Amino acid sequence: MASHGxxxxxxxxxxxxxxxxxxxxxxxxxxxxxxxxxxxxxAGVTKDDVDAYWLGTAQSGMSGITLARALQLQGKPVTRxxxxxxxxxxxxxxxxxxVASGAYDVAMxxxxxxxxxxxxxxxxxxxIPNDGTTRTLTAAGSFSxxxxxxxxxxxxxxxxxxxxxxxxxSKNHHNxxxxxxxxxxREMSVEQICAMPNVAGDLSVFDCAGVxxxxxxxxxxxxxxxxxxxxxxxxxxxxxxxAGNGSGLVDPGYDYTWFPEIAACAADAYAxxxxxxxxxxxxxxxxxDCFTPTELVLMEDLQFSERGHAWEDIEAGRFDLGGDLxxxxxxxxKSFGHPVGASGxxxxxxxxxxxxGEAPEDRRISSIxxxxxxxxxxxxxxxxxxxxxxxxxLGAELG
Amino acid sequence: xxxxxxxxxxxxHRRLDRSTIAAVAGTGGGKGTRTVASYDEDxxxxxxxxxxxxxxPTPARPDALWFSTVAPAYVDKANxxxxxxxxLLPTEAIAADLGGSVRSGIAALRLALGGSGTQLVVSADIxxxxxxxxxxxxxxxxxxxxxxxxxxxxxxxAELVGAGSATDEFLDRWxxxxxxxxxxxxxxxxxxxYVPVALAALAAALADAGIDADRVDALVVAGLHGRAxxxxxxxxxxxxxxxxxxxxxxxxxxxxxxxxxxxxxALDTAAPGQVIxxxxxxxxxxxxxxxxxxxxxxxxxxxSVAEQAAAGAPLPYGKFLAWRGHLTPEPPRRPEPARPxxxxxxxxxxxxxxxxxxxxxxxxxxxxxxxxxxxxxGAVDDMEPIPMADVAGTIATYTIDKLxxxxxxxxxxxxxxxxxxxxxxxxxxxxxxxxxxxxxxxxMTFRRLFTSDGIHNYFWKARPVAAPAKEA
Numbered sequence: 001m002a003s004h005g006x007x008x009x010x011x012x013x014x015x016x017x018x019x020x021x022x023x024x025x026x027x028x029x030x031x032x033x034x035x036x037x038x039x040x041x042x043a044g045v046t047k048d049d050v051d052a053y054w055l056g057t058a059q060s061g062m063s064g065i066t067l068a069r070a071l072q073l074q075g076k077p078v079t080r081x082x083x084x085x086x087x088x089x090x091x092x093x094x095x096x097x098x099v100a101s102g103a104y105d106v107a108m109x110x111x112x113x114x115x116x117x118x119x120x121x122x123x124x125x126x127x128i129p130n131d132g133t134t135r136t137l138t139a140a141g142s143f144s145x146x147x148x149x150x151x152x153x154x155x156x157x158x159x160x161x162x163x164x165x166x167x168x169x170s171k172n173h174h175n176x177x178x179x180x181x182x183x184x185x186r187e188m189s190v191e192q193i194c195a196m197p198n199v200a201g202d203l204s205v206f207d208c209a210g211v212x213x214x215x216x217x218x219x220x221x222x223x224x225x226x227x228x229x230x231x232x233x234x235x236x237x238x239x240x241x242x243a244g245n246g247s248g249l250v251d252p253g254y255d256y257t258w259f260p261e262i263a264a265c266a267a268d269a270y271a272x273x274x275x276x277x278x279x280x281x282x283x284x285x286x287x288x289d290c291f292t293p294t295e296l297v298l299m300e301d302l303q304f305s306e307r308g309h310a311w312e313d314i315e316a317g318r319f320d321l322g323g324d325l326x327x328x329x330x331x332x333x334k335s336f337g338h339p340v341g342a343s344g345x346x347x348x349x350x351x352x353x354x355x356x357g358e359a360p361e362d363r364r365i366s367s368i369x370x371x372x373x374x375x376x377x378x379x380x381x382x383x384x385x386x387x388x389x390x391x392x393x394l395g396a397e398l399g
Numbered sequence: 400x401x402x403x404x405x406x407x408x409x410x411x412h413r414r415l416d417r418s419t420i421a422a423v424a425g426t427g428g429g430k431g432t433r434t435v436a437s438y439d440e441d442x443x444x445x446x447x448x449x450x451x452x453x454x455x456p457t458p459a460r461p462d463a464l465w466f467s468t469v470a471p472a473y474v475d476k477a478n479x480x481x482x483x484x485x486x487l488l489p490t491e492a493i494a495a496d497l498g499g500s501v502r503s504g505i506a507a508l509r510l511a512l513g514g515s516g517t518q519l520v521v522s523a524d525i526x527x528x529x530x531x532x533x534x535x536x537x538x539x540x541x542x543x544x545x546x547x548x549x550x551x552x553x554x555x556x557a558e559l560v561g562a563g564s565a566t567d568e569f570l571d572r573w574x575x576x577x578x579x580x581x582x583x584x585x586x587x588x589x590x591x592x593y594v595p596v597a598l599a600a601l602a603a604a605l606a607d608a609g610i611d612a613d614r615v616d617a618l619v620v621a622g623l624h625g626r627a628x629x630x631x632x633x634x635x636x637x638x639x640x641x642x643x644x645x646x647x648x649x650x651x652x653x654x655x656x657x658x659x660x661x662x663x664x665a666l667d668t669a670a671p672g673q674v675i676x677x678x679x680x681x682x683x684x685x686x687x688x689x690x691x692x693x694x695x696x697x698x699x700x701x702x703s704v705a706e707q708a709a710a711g712a713p714l715p716y717g718k719f720l721a722w723r724g725h726l727t728p729e730p731p732r733r734p735e736p737a738r739p740x741x742x743x744x745x746x747x748x749x750x751x752x753x754x755x756x757x758x759x760x761x762x763x764x765x766x767x768x769x770x771x772x773x774x775x776x777g778a779v780d781d782m783e784p785i786p787m788a789d790v791a792g793t794i795a796t797y798t799i800d801k802l803x804x805x806x807x808x809x810x811x812x813x814x815x816x817x818x819x820x821x822x823x824x825x826x827x828x829x830x831x832x833x834x835x836x837x838x839x840x841x842x843m844t845f846r847r848l849f850t851s852d853g854i855h856n857y858f859w860k861a862r863p864v865a866a867p868a869k870e871a
Contacts, residue, residue, distance in 0.1 A: 122802065124734050131747045132739025132848065132856040133768065135824045137812050141800030145814060149796040152837050201798035247774045249824050250766055252816040256796045385814075385824070 003240070005272025006100040008398050010220050010236050013229035014043025017349040019181045020214035020336040022116045028060045029070035032112040035215035035342075036071055039108065043219040043229045047071055050219065051104035053078040056091030056111040057341035059126045067110055082341075084381020085290070086241075087111065089344030089390040092218055093239045099220050111346075112215035113339030122211055123340065140208050142383035143291040144201025149256035150293065154308040162202055164311040165292035166193035169206050171314075172289060172328050175321050176335020178363035183212045183337045207292040212337025216345035218352075223398065232356045237374060238272035238393040240265045248385025256384055262301040265389035266378075270303070273374070273393040278303045282325060282393075283368040284354055285376040286347035289332040294380075299327070302378060302391075326365045329354060344379040344390060351375035355396040373397060401512060402558035402689060404459050405546040407452025407700065408663045409445050409523075410650060410707040411436045412829035412862070413714035417536045423716050424531030433651030435714050436540035438722040438807040439828055439846040439860065442468040442523035443478045445542035447485040447845040449659075450521050451788070452701035453544040454486060459553040461519035461546060464494040465507040469574075469655050470525045471498050472847070472855050481857060482521060484752035485845050487786060501623060502681040504655040508545060509685065512559045517548035524654035527723045528580040537625065539651025543659025554694035557666060557675065561608025561688035565596035568682070572623055579724065586626055593627035594634065597684035601635055604676065604686035612636030616673035617665040619643045621658040622680030631680065649708045664704040671696050702865060710865070712831070722807065733804040738851035749784065754843055754859045756821055757782035765821030785821075787843070791864060792817040794839045799832045806849055815841055815861050829862040840864045 016038025018031055040046060053076055055067040064078025083090040088111030095107035118124055151161045170190050176182035188206060196204030226233035244261040248254035275281045289295040299310035304325060319327035330350035333343060353359040355375055379390040413435040420428030436445060446466055466479035483494035497503040504522035511518035526538025571589030574581035605612060618637040620628045632642045643665045653660060658679045665675050669691045677687045720726035749755040750768045757769030759782055764775040767787060772779050797813035811827040828846060841861035848856045
């Protein structure tokens, strides 16, 4: 038993990403088509050149037919996947393994979510018949429970922690303001964010990711032939996934100040990529900032900060756009909103732009230097105590 | 010897200050407070709480459960079965409703006292009326339970020594099924009918017991006709000082639950060898004469009526109206919850109704909800059931969710770690959101989470521990 990974065996050769918006005038078909066409164009292929497709959508359509019909694919294998909010990443993971196995030469992952047709704000999970005893809480409520637990454990005064959380949101808004694909493009100061009323625990709406419709897509091929499609392929160094057993909701040993699924996922991802010291190799990260306490804790789970010290690194600006390790240079979920099936691929799209030097100048990172030339994307689904975690590590160089 | 083996009562946490009514309703109100069942309570959940407290001080277990209310959560479907499930009573124990009229409460008690075996008699009521009405102010919400049986499994603390009844058909108070208020004929008419039948029932019961009225140590007069109750007490021949306080100033009149509640109140302070008379006025009158035994000296009720009456927290009149369906505030703009699945609920009956988890026999790890596979060590189907409803816990972390759907936002939610092991993410109730802290102590309470498609979704919540644990 081992997690061997597929380091440098497949490469992304084309990507597309729609603007993330409240697309009142676009449906699932429109969004998937737009992201796919951009990816086809980037790789210089047609839909017929792609041998197999993976569609990631949490609840905007069932079966591969959702994509086959939208793109009018003829006789292609199309698989719909769902893995909570890591659905888009899961589509890329399956497509990558299919190519690495030799089963197909060219595979495509398309993530899409049409959230804004529900008539409600926020994300609303598809109800599965149950005994009525499962907890009813918004995602904001669930993640907000991390803040008092963290403050208590590490002796950080709640007022200080609130400021740190606001700084995370402010940083992501700063980055998103420089991204035309982002939904929210207004900078927000720490003071403005701190002045907002709480909606769940100590979180205000500005501690929460928005909700948007959107789609993103990636085309993957074997690494050795990647240059036939583009001069600057992005190589997959690691794809790690952990599905928790939900024990955090049951086991008093879990203290709500970290996410064990993510710590395990990170260890596996670094091992797959052959990374001993993440700080010396990772030049940027796109992480799942669904709520500000999530990003706080992720800095520790991803080994970017020591336990109990992420809040200090955040305050020191280490994860800012111009910092040592920019986190969410595209603005993150905070600025983009969260079309569930698309978000994981949207993160990779930013890595694709930054690693290829294609990000616009006003949000281009300057942290890539020497061996520190890798990008990490982290995508989670579920809730503290009960989550799935995905991590990819990507790089523009082989080896 | 047959009589009462144990008893327990439940007063909901919230209190309506009657002086706040008139400012909104334009009329009505008065002095003092009344108890108010929470938005997540109904007569079934309150019955569960009173019944749990009744079984706590005694090892005796009933082989019959009779549940009486005039505000049933369901008709067609029995409500007593949910109480039976929450108490984890064996399948062989019968559980049924005796409902419809206020008189059903005392009738259930008479039947149990006249029957055999150990029988649990539970009554619960939620009383209200139109805004500003006398019934709205005078009513109260409560539940009471009495465990009736023979000296055997457990000692009788109050023996039945006499009984008398007088039945009379006349129209004093009535309600058509579906109406949310009752109506009353001119009060004086009812009084002319109630007083003579009540005195007759009392006389018959005292004669049955061979006791004179002046030997009565405590007289409970219960009934929704307040004026008649007072007149009967006055003319009963029992010294006015021995008439048990009807709790009108703090609790209000909880209808079908009033006889049980006031009898419990009398038992709370009774010494051995005392004579307690329960006289109820409802469509006639019924009188029961009890004599306390030596066993009452060592009987410790889970929580006395006086302790509960003195506790509680205020509820604004607007919330009272909303909770009783007389005011409809804007709900959160979130989807309403889906109805629970009958088959899924049946599969997890002990968990859903009894809060029974599973304990890994090898590692001791407690699983809430029960799991077939252990989270520690991975053993399969090697668990034993572990009832957790009476285990207190501590808040590990918490939140106040103003976004999520609730019949009465916001939702206060906590991760609760139970004493001796086990954790559950659980909603809090009867709590001031601003006062919740990590480390707070909580206990479990049976509640109605929501109603969807007419299905009441019952499960457990946690509330701040009602009273400090008594020193052993």
